Amino acid sequence: MAASAAQVQARVDLTEARIAALSAPSGEAGWAVEARREATARLRAAGLPTRRDEYWKYTDPATLTQAEATRASLFEASGEVPLYSGIDRLKIVFVDGVFDAAQSDDLTGEGLEVDRLSEALKKDIHWARDLYGVLETRGQDPVLRPLAALNTAFATDGVVIRATGKVSKPVSFVYLHQDESSDAILHHLVRVEPGAEVTVLENGPAAARFNKCMEIDVADGGAFHHVRAQGRDHERRAVTHMFARVGEGATYKSFSLTANGVLTRNEHVIEIAGDDAVAHVAGAAMGDGASGAFHHDDTVFITHDAQRCESRQVFKKVLRNGAEGVFQGKILVKPGAQKTDGYQISQALLLDEDSSFQAKPELEIYADDVQCSHGSTTGALDETALYYLRSRGVPRAEATDLLVLAFLAEAIEEIEDERLRGDIHTRLEQWLERRRQA
C-alpha cells in the first residue's frame, strides 16, 4: 500500500526531529567523518521506522525513534552476585553509555588489540576503517534497518577489538544504568583474524534507552562467541543490531538472555560468506507484564552464500501477565549455497491467556541441495507435569518455575562454555526465585 503524502512527511519529520537531537563527535579522521555522513544519508533516505512498516508490524518502534528517551527508573538488584563475577575476564564498563576507565580493566589482553571507538575513529586503523558501517550497510539490503544507520551516524562510544590469536579471557562489556533519562548509542567493532578466537560478554541495562550496534567480521577459521544478559530494569528500552560476516570454516555463536524490559528488539544479521562455516543464534526471554509492560522481539536474518554451512536459530520465550513476544526469523539460501543445513525453532510458553506470541518464520531458498527446517510453537504449561510435581510436594509456583527452566533449557544449552552456561542458568534461577518471593 502506497504511503500518503502526509505519512511520508510524518516520517521525514520524525527522522529530522531525531537527528536534530543528536550530534556526531568532532575531531574524527576523514574516513570516519565520511562514514558518518554516509550513514546519515542512509538514515535520511530510509527514514525512521513506524508501525506501518512490515518489518515493525509486531513491534511499535515509537519510543525507539522519538527524539527524547522515555525515563526509566533504576532497578535495585540487592544482594545479588553480579553476572560473570567468577569468570576471569577483561572488564569494560560503560555507565549510561559512556566508557568508565576507572571501573574498567586496562585495555590490553593476550592475542588482543582493544581501543575505544572514539580513539579508533580519530586514527587510521585499516581494519576498523574497513568495518565501521560496512556490515551495517550490507545489512540494509534487502530489509532497511534505519536504527542501525542512525547508530553508525551518531554513536558516541564503543570499543574496537581485534583478535589476533586465541584470546584467553573473554572481553566483558558491563553496561550500568544510573541516570533515569539516559539515551545511549554504542557501536562496537570486532575483527577476528584467521584462526583467532574471542568471546564477548555483555550484561546490564545500559541506559533508559539503548541503541547498540556491533559489527563482527570473523575471518577464515576464526571463532566468535557471544553471551549476553540484557539488564533487568523493568522500564528500559533497547534496540540492538549484531551484523556479522562469517568466513570459511569460521564460527559465530551468540546467546542472549532477556528478563524484563518494556521494549527490546534484538536483530541479528548474519552473512555466511565462506564454505563450511557455522552460525548459531539463540535466545531465552522471560517476561512478566505485571511488573510493567514487557515486549521482546527477536529478529534474525541469516544469509547463506557459501557451501556446506550450518545455521541454527533457537529462541524460547516465557510470557505471563500480558507479556508480548515476537520472533521474525529468516533463512535466505543464495544460488549455489549447496549442502546448506539451516534450522530454526521459535517457541513460546504462555503462562496465561493475556500474553501473546507472534512468529514469522521465513525460508527463501535458491539452491536445490539444501536441508532447511523451521518450526514455531505456542503452548501453555503442561498441566499433567505440573500435577505430578505438586503431588510430590513441590508447591505450584516452584513447580511452574521448574517447568519454565526446562522449557528454556534448549536455548541455554546452546551456550558452549560450561561456566558461562552455568552462570546464565543460575541467573535465571535467581530471577525466578526472587519473583516467587516478591
Add this chain to the structure above:
Amino acid sequence: MLEIKNLQVKLEEEDKQILKGVDLTVEAGKVHAIMGPNGSGKSTLSYVLSGRDGYEVTGGTATLDGDDLLDMEPEERAAAGLFLAFQYPVEIPGVGNMTFLRTALNAQRKARGEDEVSAGDFLKLVRAKAKELQIDADMLKRPVNVGFSGGEKKRNEILQMALLEPRMCILDETDSGLDVDAMKLVAEGVNALRSEGRGFLVITHYQRLLDHIKPDVVHIMADGRIIKSGGPELALEVEENGYADILGEVA
C-alpha cells in the same frame, strides 16, 4: 489413618458419576489392596485423593489422620504424608531426575518446618536407595521418566516413595508392565517400607503382586463402589474365578 466415607465423584467436564459412594479405612501399619475390573474407578479414587484436577467431589469425605484431604492442594497432601505411585508416571522433559527428587524432598521438609537436606547428604541418600532398586546413575541423570522403559518408570516411582517416606502410600497398578524380576524388586522396595506407622493402599488388577506384598485386607471395587471386603483369600478367589462370581453374588 486414611478414612474415606461415602465418597462420590463425577467428572468436572461431563455429567458422568464415577465414584458412587466409596467407604474405606486404612489403618496405620496395614496393607489394604483394591482389586476390580478395568474402569471400576480405582485410578479415579487415587487421583481424587492426591488432588488431580478434572474431578468434582459431589459427596462424602476423605481424611488423613483426621485432616480433610479434599480441602488441600496436592502439594499440601504430599507434605501431610500422602503419596501416589502413578499407574502412568509422567514424563517431564528438561527436568533432571535428580533435581526433581531433591526439589520434592526439600519442598516437603520445608513445608513441615524441617531443614533442607544438603546436596552432599542428598546424593548419598539417593545413591543408597537407588542401588536397592537397581536404578543406575544414568537414570538419575536423565530427565524425569523420559526414555524410561515401563519397568524403569515404576521403579522410579518406588524410589520417590522411598526417599519421601510418606505415611500413606497409594500404589496404582505398580505391577502392570513389569516382568517377574522387576516385580520382585518393586515388592521388596515396598516391603522395606512397611512399618507400624505407615499405611498402604495397593491397587492391582492381578493377584500376583499380592503374592509378594501380603495384604491384610482385600477390597473389590466395581462400578464406583467397594462391593466386597475380606482377607487375602479374597484375592485368591478372584484369581481363580475372575470377578464374575463376586459381581454376580452382589448383584
